[in-house]
Amino acid sequence: MTGGIATYKIVSLVRLLQHHGEQVRVAMTKAATNFVTPTTFAALTKYPVLTDLWAKDRQASIAHVELADWTDLAIVAPATANIIAKMANGIADEAVSTTLLATQAPKIIVPAMNSHMWANQATQRNITQLQLDGVTVIEPVTGQLAEGYDGKGRMPEVDQIFAQIVDQLKGQNSNLLAGKKFLISAGGTREVIDPVRFIGNRSSGKMGIALAVAAAKAGAKVTLIAGQTTALLPDNSQIDVIKVQSTQDLADQIESRFTKNDVLIMAAAVADFQPFSVATEKIKKSADNDELVLKLKKTPDILKQVASHKQSQYVVAFAAETQQLIENATKKLISKHADLLVANNVASAGVGFGSDDNEVTILEPNQAPIKWNKMSKQQVANQLIELIATRI
Structure with a gap:
């Protein structure tokens, strides 16, 4: 006391x-x-x-x-x-x-x-x-x-x-997931424009890191693939941390490890587009041109690619939306071949990117959506890991 x-x-x-x-x-x-x-x-x-x-x-x-x-x-x-x-x-x-x-x-x-x-x-x-x-x-x-x-x-x-x-x-659940292997992604990916600039997002990595900590606490062996994060990465013997930068880097790491794990949780905020070409030198401003036009192409759809050939793996997706949350998240659940999807409206005040709190809705195939009350990201992670344990 x-x-x-x-x-x-x-x-x-x-x-x-x-x-x-x-x-x-x-x-x-x-x-x-x-x-x-x-x-x-x-x-x-x-x-x-x-x-x-x-x-x-x-x-x-x-x-x-x-x-x-x-x-x-x-x-x-x-x-x-x-x-x-x-x-x-x-x-x-x-x-x-x-x-x-x-x-x-x-x-x-x-x-x-x-x-x-x-x-x-x-x-x-x-x-x-x-x-x-x-x-x-x-x-x-x-x-x-x-x-x-x-x-x-x-x-x-x-x-x-x-x-x-x-x-x-x-439930000092140290044995709840003993023997299980989790592959979890966290943070944002960056797509290089030139040697000093990139396209990125505001993901802090807090949610994915919280999930890694919760899974390890429940006895799982965790591989955490981390993009750019502002949150501290865990120092835990149960968690193997691998740093990546681009969406392709993340895709390569996920693809090479997917079949060796029981659960995949894709909590990373993946860049959807990347430049067609990367400038080898810093792009300079010029006096006669006030605009810069970038031509972008889609990045690999990591989750769709790996989940399409899943065997016994349990796949969890995340959907960060700013409008029509349930409609857009349901489409993603189906198209990505996910077993469970965690949806959150990042336009809501006090939750989502950079926040310590989250307010999520859980979607599963052929089930009505279940909205969880606003809580800390660690509490969301704890509850989600317990839910996944009951499913596997």
Whole structure:
């Protein structure tokens, strides 16, 4: 537990976990003890509460290592921006951060803070890093903050947190996809115009990377073919990352690996057109001409090509649309020979390219479309991987 006004709610969370049959132990930062006393949690859990690495009554043991080794699941709630930054950067300078660094248990964090702190680029960068490290993030909700105004930063209600913890306890799905091989594409492709210019798009790669992380967490061996990305690429022994630039590069990598994998997820934003020819020198502006005309041709239709000769592979397509979402996505589902298609309207505010959130509709052959609520891309990825697991 770290220092936030939501600390008092963790009393109820401890009780719910105990009623579920779990043993609970608590470590608190000094700031957390300003909101609820360690005595409260010691009385509830029947264990001493770790607050100080140098407590005189625990000098005979290495308390944080003992607690770290005891833990099957570590829950940080509420998680301040400070502890999130420490975890993302491997800092261990007090009891809680040191214990978290020492434990090998899966981790869940429940951020709670002012909305401006949550939206800060540094916090979001740290959250992304933790997700890449396999940490589960239960995102804050929008509601009234301690400051007296509404914003995203409020800790979800305890029963919601409890439900997600129970789901993880049930399905620490490390074996859900054991033995399965996933081929996933992410990011945008670039088509060269001249030595310094290219045609590209605004894809960040966040969705494809989130899918790779979720699949690996579920036990799959993942090959991630990444084009241009602004999101951090995962550093995970379960994920083999291959970088590409052009659509043809991506096509070559997908074609050569498709038959060796069980699932293909095409989440990359592939360039649809490329120049007929590439200038060998930088194209210069001239005083007598205010225009530049480029003649373009279609790029290879990677998904259509590989899916047309699939055998037992399960193929997932993505459709980023700006209009007539269901109509256009349904046509793509059929024409690409996909088993499932994830459609999203990238013209909607706050979702799609560059955003941390997505709002998608799931399409399958001969099934009514199913719209999922807006959620983080990592949550979409987690749900999609679970859905694919049921299909294969």
